[in-house]
Amino acid sequence: MNTDTTLAPRNRLAGETSAYLQQHAGDPVHWHPWGEAAFAEAHRLDRPILLSVGYASCHWCHVMARESFADPATAAAVNEGFIAIKVDREERPDIDGLYQQALQLLRRGNGGWPLTVFLSPQGVPFYGGTYFPREASGGQSALRDVLASVSTVWTERRADLARQDEALIAALSAALPQPTGSPLDxxxxxxxxxxxxxxxxxxxxxxxxxxxxxxxxxxxxxxxxxxxxxxxxxxxxxxxxxxxxxxxxxxxxxxxxxxxxxxxxxxxxxxxxxxxxxxxxxxxxxxxxxxxxxxxxxxxxxxxxxxxxxxxxxxxxxxxxxxxxxxxxxxxxxxxYLWEASALRDVLTPVEWDLCAAHWGLIDPPGFEGKFWHLRVSRPVEKLATMLGQPADAVQAVIDEARSRLLVRRDERGRAAHxxxxxxxxxxxxxxxxxxxxxxxxxxxxxxxxxxxxxxxxxxxxxxxxxxxxxxxxxxxxxxxxxxxxxxxxxxxxxxxxxxxxxxxxxxxxxxxxxxxxxxxxxxxxxxxxxxxxxxxxxxxxxxxxxxxxxxxxxxxxxxxxxxxxxxxxxxxxxxxxxxxxxxxxxxxxxxxxxxxxxxxxxxxxxx
Missing domain, CATH: 1.50.10.10 (Glycosyltransferase)
Known part of the structure; x- marks a missing residue:
């Protein structure tokens, strides 16, 4: 294996327009955007490629970023043994779709995000998964252990990987539809x-x-x-x-x-x-x-x-x-989107609270982490109207008024990032x-x-x-x-x-x-x-x-x-x-x- 370490020690995402890539522009990982330069570097250094695909609103993408890509020790392992490429799946659905399909064939399972795939310098994947934690848990391997295993396989079993590449390409080609000439009945x-x-x-x-x-x-x-x-x-x-x-x-x-x-x-x-x-x-x-x-x-x-x-x-x-x-x-x-009961009571009148607490399940145990409510219709308006002997339109009007003021209060806490x-x-x-x-x-x-x-x-x-x-x-x-x-x-x-x-x-x-x-x-x-x-x-x-x-x-x-x-x-x-x-x-x-x-x-x- 070529041990040349002249790879420029910098992250190359700062000039990208994607919000997702910008989120990773400060990582200690030496990320490349997808392009010829990254693959040329992989060829020159004879290194496998770590391809990470996600998107800006993805929760588990952010978790993996905090745990691993922002971690200096993990980043060092990536930088020393791999060419790292970061892709926004909403910007390049062609890349995401292809490597999701390839992962499903390699692992006989579902894909998802973050997508974490290891490629040859020719772009053919040979191993992958989705979210890998920083520390092994729940049957999941730690990312650093995966990096070490992939490096070993890349160094010692190159001929096996070449045969697997050929088999994967053949399987993808075989998956393409073939004309039968017969219509669907x-x-x-x-x-x-x-x-x-x-x-x-x-x-x-x-x-x-x-x-x-x-x-x-x-x-x-x-x-x-x-x-x-x-x-x-x-x-x-x-x-x-x-x-x-x-x-x-x-x-x-x-x-x-x-x-x-x-x-x-x-x-x-x-x-x-x-x-x-x-x-x-x-x-x-x-x-x-x-x-x-x-x-x-x-x-x-x-x-x-x-x-x-x-x-x-x-x-x-x-x-x-x-x-x-x-x-x-x-x-x-x-x-x-989550609420504590006291925050809701502060906004609503007693009548609104009584109706809304029944309607949105606030009188039931909290459903998120045992202490927060996420609103759902626990008792429909029609059922509440019958119980109270009131017209359904009148009950709905009270709930709609409460909804408007709760939304204003929620927005004051700050909306989710676009x-x-x-x-x-x-x-x-x-x-x-x-x-x-x-x-x-x-x-x-x-x-x-x-x-x-x-x-x-x-x-x-x-x-x-x-x-x-x-x-x-x-x-x-x-x-x-x-x-x-x-x-x-x-x-x-x-x-x-x-x-x-x-x-x-x-x-x-x-x-x-x-x-x-x-x-x-x-x-x-x-x-x-x-x-x-x-x-x-x-x-x-x-x-x-x-x-x-x-x-x-x-x-x-x-x-x-x-x-x-x-x-x-x-x-x-x-x-x-x-x-x-x-x-x-x-x-x-x-x-x-x-x-x-x-x-x-x-x-x-x-x-x-």
Missing amino acids: PSVQEEAIQQLAVAFDARHGGFGGAPKFPHPTDLDFLLQLDSDIGTPSPRAMALESLRHIAEGGLFDQLGGGFFRYSVDPAWNIPHFEKMLCDSAMLLPLYADAWRASGEALFRRAAELTVDWALREMRSDDGLFCSALAADDANGREGGT DGKTPTAWNALMVSALAHAGAVLGRSDWLAAARTTFDALRAARWREDIDGADRLQSLPGIDGFLDDHAFLLDAALTLHETAPHDGDLGFAARLAEVMLLRFEDDARGGFFFTAHDALPLFHRSKPALDAATPGGNGVAARALIRLARRTGNTRYVNAAERCVRLFAATVRADPASHTRLLMAARWLDEGR
Whole structure:
């Protein structure tokens, strides 16, 4: 092994614009941003690369930073044996997505953040995990022990690592979808419904256990079926889940908007970061749930969510910021949102306290660390109104007044830190959400907000290239990925359908042409996540899995079908059909994880 130690002893993140990278600019670790310089240094020194991927609002990223990356002894071990690269996953979703996929193959388990992966100088990962503590505990190895083991393997077992690299690349290539030529038949949709029914939590709503995510694409799929057939029926699963989520701690009962996920199956205590994409995905579902049921709970959840987005997430340029941190200014998880009973009593009148304490569970034992309350609906307004013999509207009015004053008091404590990034894909999701929910709930102001953000995206991110070709940026200076194009195309069509302006369809057609030109696989169908002319990674993926946000291929296919219906251009529907056929076997293998593609297949059948 080359023992040259001429690596410049400095952290190279100070000039980066990412809030996450800036958070690490003072670390004693000699971080590089992702780029050719870091890989050239790894080649020159014959060192493995420590790749750390996270984001500014990530609680466990901050924990690992405090424990390890700010620790001089751990930093010295990193600096002596590795080239360290720090990546913001919201800035480079292509890097994050690829190495998350690779980690799942290497470890036969789930990924997450912080993502901690060790690479060869060629960029191929050979070992990794997520959060590693400073000291070994709970079956987790300490980061310094991992560093030592990886250094030993790198020095003594290089031939084994080379063989593993070849096997990993082969496995990733084998995971790419292969065209079968056969379409998806309606039975696959029924299989998806059955999968979700098996995973459905009949007691608390949602799917699976803790940690529990809201699964918005699954809920949307069930709600769009508009069916009460089956036990439980698709509509019942969707409405019951949305009801529990809106009443639980995953929803911010004072400020609106949704947290990332719940640490318990009953939605009581969330992981306290708030990300724009989560609320953007859930907002239109609550509008549709209100339309399907007429329940005031659903409308109120939608209204409070939009209020939150416009109040706390809107930047001066009309775009929406990406996230709010889980930790408060003192590094305390959830500190922005947690209450002691005495602090609540100081703000509320006796009547308000009596109602709100019953409504939000303040008369129950504290749910966070045994001493703090995180507000959730313990007793619904309708139940309290019946108990008190009062009209539900009167009880709700008292609670709403209390909510307003508690929110003011909470803001005085300081809001959670913003990540000021404004990703195109997530802003496009919010445009679609505002436009759809605004139309369903009759809110012209939401339609206007959607238009403002859409126009801001076009002004800030749509560019004429020097060769005359249009290009879309994901963030300033970063070329757009598939999700940016597909989600913005979907947003343009939703806005055109709800509050049309001249030029909407023309722009949608131009955007579709760019997406087809730069991302479609002409030979096999479907869309790559990165553009044909992007700087290559060691593997190029075609994402279809619906997760916190829907898979880009499913969104692209659905948007192209919608555009074909509006314009009559068969090229768009043909591309959508190639895409759906390409992923047919993938969808059949796990239909509930690919509901956007299932919807696209249904739309194609309806158009025949």
